[in-house]
Amino acid sequence: MTLFDKIWTKHVVKQIEGGPSVFYIDRHFIHEVTSPQAFDGLRKRGIPLARPAQTVATADHNVPTWDQHLPIKEALSRLQVEKLTENCKEFGVELYGLGHSYQGIVHVIGPELGITQPGMTIVCGDSHTSTHGAFGTIAFGIGTSEVEMVFATQCLMQNKPKQMRINIDGELGQGVSSKDIILYVIAQISASGATGYFVEYAGSAIRSLSMEARMTICNMSIEMGARGGLIAPDDTTFDYLEGRKFAPSGILWEERVAEWRELYSDADAVFDHEIHIRAEDIQPMVTYGTNPGMGIPVTGIIPDETLLEEKERPSFRKALDYMGLQSGNAIKGQKIDYVFIGSCTNSRIEDLREVAAFVKGRQKADNVEVWIVPGSKQVEAQAREEGLHGIFEEAGFQLRQPGCSACLGMNEDKIPAGKYCISTSNRNFEGRQGQGARTLLASPLTAAAAAVTGVVTDVRELLTVSSE
Amino acid sequence: MNIHSTTIPLENENVDTDQIIPARFLKATSRDGFGKNLFRDWRYNNDDEAQPKTEFVLNNPVFNGKILVAGKNFGCGSSREHAAWALKDYGFDAVVSSFFADIFKNNALNNFLLPVQVSDEFLENLFETIRQNPAAEIFIDLENQSITNVSTGEKAWFDINSYKKTCFINGYDDIDYLLSMREEIEDYEMSH
Numbered sequence: 001m002t003l004f005d006k007i008w009t010k011h012v013v014k015q016i017e018g019g020p021s022v023f024y025i026d027r028h029f030i031h032e033v034t035s036p037q038a039f040d041g042l043r044k045r046g047i048p049l050a051r052p053a054q055t056v057a058t059a060d061h062n063v064p065t066w067d068q069h070l071p072i073k074e075a076l077s078r079l080q081v082e083k084l085t086e087n088c089k090e091f092g093v094e095l096y097g098l099g100h101s102y103q104g105i106v107h108v109i110g111p112e113l114g115i116t117q118p119g120m121t122i123v124c125g126d127s128h129t130s131t132h133g134a135f136g137t138i139a140f141g142i143g144t145s146e147v148e149m150v151f152a153t154q155c156l157m158q159n160k161p162k163q164m165r166i167n168i169d170g171e172l173g174q175g176v177s178s179k180d181i182i183l184y185v186i187a188q189i190s191a192s193g194a195t196g197y198f199v200e201y202a203g204s205a206i207r208s209l210s211m212e213a214r215m216t217i218c219n220m221s222i223e224m225g226a227r228g229g230l231i232a233p234d235d236t237t238f239d240y241l242e243g244r245k246f247a248p249s250g251i252l253w254e255e256r257v258a259e260w261r262e263l264y265s266d267a268d269a270v271f272d273h274e275i276h277i278r279a280e281d282i283q284p285m286v287t288y289g290t291n292p293g294m295g296i297p298v299t300g301i302i303p304d305e306t307l308l309e310e311k312e313r314p315s316f317r318k319a320l321d322y323m324g325l326q327s328g329n330a331i332k333g334q335k336i337d338y339v340f341i342g343s344c345t346n347s348r349i350e351d352l353r354e355v356a357a358f359v360k361g362r363q364k365a366d367n368v369e370v371w372i373v374p375g376s377k378q379v380e381a382q383a384r385e386e387g388l389h390g391i392f393e394e395a396g397f398q399l400r401q402p403g404c405s406a407c408l409g410m411n412e413d414k415i416p417a418g419k420y421c422i423s424t425s426n427r428n429f430e431g432r433q434g435q436g437a438r439t440l441l442a443s444p445l446t447a448a449a450a451a452v453t454g455v456v457t458d459v460r461e462l463l464t465v466s467s468e
Numbered sequence: 469m470n471i472h473s474t475t476i477p478l479e480n481e482n483v484d485t486d487q488i489i490p491a492r493f494l495k496a497t498s499r500d501g502f503g504k505n506l507f508r509d510w511r512y513n514n515d516d517e518a519q520p521k522t523e524f525v526l527n528n529p530v531f532n533g534k535i536l537v538a539g540k541n542f543g544c545g546s547s548r549e550h551a552a553w554a555l556k557d558y559g560f561d562a563v564v565s566s567f568f569a570d571i572f573k574n575n576a577l578n579n580f581l582l583p584v585q586v587s588d589e590f591l592e593n594l595f596e597t598i599r600q601n602p603a604a605e606i607f608i609d610l611e612n613q614s615i616t617n618v619s620t621g622e623k624a625w626f627d628i629n630s631y632k633k634t635c636f637i638n639g640y641d642d643i644d645y646l647l648s649m650r651e652e653i654e655d656y657e658m659s660h
């Protein structure tokens with residue numbers, strides 16, 4: 001059996017003939033944007049929320065990242081956050097709302113509080129729920145009707161997906177991070193290359209990553225169309241979880257770890273599709289287009305449309321037009337206006353530490369504005385405790401308050417039309433960071449390098465200089 | 469259940485949910501009224517309804533109908549069900565493409581917006597038919613799971629699992645079904 005099969009089988013309440021399974025959900029995360037209509041549904045049916053104790057809420061998509069102690073200025077955002085507060089109260093759901101010391105991006109706080117644990121099934125009305133797969137869970141995003149289903153019954157109707165394993169073996173080069181791994185994989189198989197699949201990431205390069213780096217990879221599974229991605233838990237996972245707020249403790253901890261050690265794909269497990277990648281082939285990556293599959297090495301050239309099939313060319317041309325970029329040009333040296341380091345992909349403490357270590361003693365370029373948006377209150381507090389805020393301030397970077405921020409521009413943090421933003425988030429869709437905004441996805445280190453030089457930069461050149 | 473209609477062709481590939489309904493319109497707390505913001509940034513200049521982008525297909529009076537015909541990988545990106553609500557609210561009953569993103573497909577089915585997946589070739593021929601004749605019609609027969617390009621007579625079959633098909637035809641939703649299983653779910657919880 002595969003790792004996925006082991007968890008799946010355990011959660012099937014009933015298999016409907018010729019149809020989906022009734023699938024049990026262990027943990028349900030909710031946020032302000034995709035839940036109000038689902039709460040309304042419960043009210044309309046006159047039923048309670050089935051398992052409030054398995055439901056956790058936070059406010060993240062709409063929240064300001066400055067002056068969070070003040071009322072939210074924008075009326076509709078404020079209303080949505082207030083609605084969440086009222087709904088959680090009425091239906092008995094724990095809320096880590098604005099001002100709470102656990103507040104943050106839903107996919108950052110679940111793991112950090114130890115709510116996310118191996119072997120679980122986890123859903124959220126948000127496609128990047130795949131992040132939690134890093135712990136060896138089946139975790140995926142759902143729509144609002146499905147949020148209502150889980151509210152009402154703690155179950156979903158699910159068809160079993162196909163399974164793919166992506167093996168990444170070898171050692172990553174200097175300046176290459178887990179973000180580069182996943183951008184490389186998506187560039188290889190395209191933004192729809194894993195649609196219909198659940199992906200397991202395996203291989204020595206994955207095993208050697210920290211939990212936070214693994215989360216970055218699982219987070220972007222959805223960007224190649226996969227329903228989710230997961231990684232078998234190991235000592236790195238257990239070490240990360242031990243002692244966290246909601247992680248089991250005492251004898252229970254020992255018992256759980258023993259169970260979790262059984263969570264791996266058996267040697268004879270069969271996958272519908274397998275891919276092998278050499279870690280040595282991966283370089284720092286940057287996207288140049290308007291879907292996450294349009295990525296190239298930072299040293300690369302923006303591809304020519306003649307390499308594509310005829311019917312793909314109009315979409316490709318539209319993307320380059322939108323981005324104001326040209327086939328045949330190097331991406332390196334492209335001028336940047338904004339740098340956004342944040343989002344559920346790369347806003348954890350390790351990301352901030354890595355950026356701080358790089359910028360220490362350096363200055364941001366005059367032409368850029370740099371926003372660092374921590375993933376949670378706890379990350380923010382930790383960054384301050386470690387003195388990272390001082391380093392950022394000296395470099396001219398703004399350390400803001402937690403939320404989704406410029407990842408999707410639902411709050412005030414928007415990139416102006418026509419401006420270029422190098423971003424550690426996960427989507428470079430048209431208008432994602434603000435109407436007309438032009439997004440280049442990259443790793444925190446590559447983003448930090450661009451912050452310092454004001455242009456797309458191969459961070460490895462700067463690393464060599466500093467270590468000499 | 470049949471859908472017989474002219475179409476609106478959207479030849480772009482990888483149409484993501486941020487295009488279908490941009491994030492700034494997700495602040496509503498009800499399910500209604502999203503149709504007017506469908507493809508908002510492709511439809512208007514400067515976010516202004518008085519400045520339609522005439523080249524965009526929804527603004528082209530030649531095309532109308534209850535079926536959207538779209539390029540490969542339609543509905544990728546975010547899980548926002550608002551995308552399905554917006555399409556439905558605008559007046560679509562079906563979307564035809566050669567490939568749908570998973571979450572979008574579920575969301576569409578949960579809102580009685582029928583996703584019809586056809587082969588690349590069928591889709592290409594369909595676009596060609598519509599280019600030649602904007603008034604070309606499509607006939608979708610859910611019972612038999614078939615779709616016909618009426619002008620050419622080309623016919624194909626599409627997949628939908630039998631459970632969902634029954635829900636669709638009878639207007640049931642999953643929650644009714646799951647609520648009827650309450651005891652089995654509780655038994656499951658006791659034994660796990």
Ligand code: SF4
Binds near residue numbers: 345
């Ligand atoms: S940070 Fe971005 S991708 Fe992550 S949950 Fe928030 S909006 Fe979605």
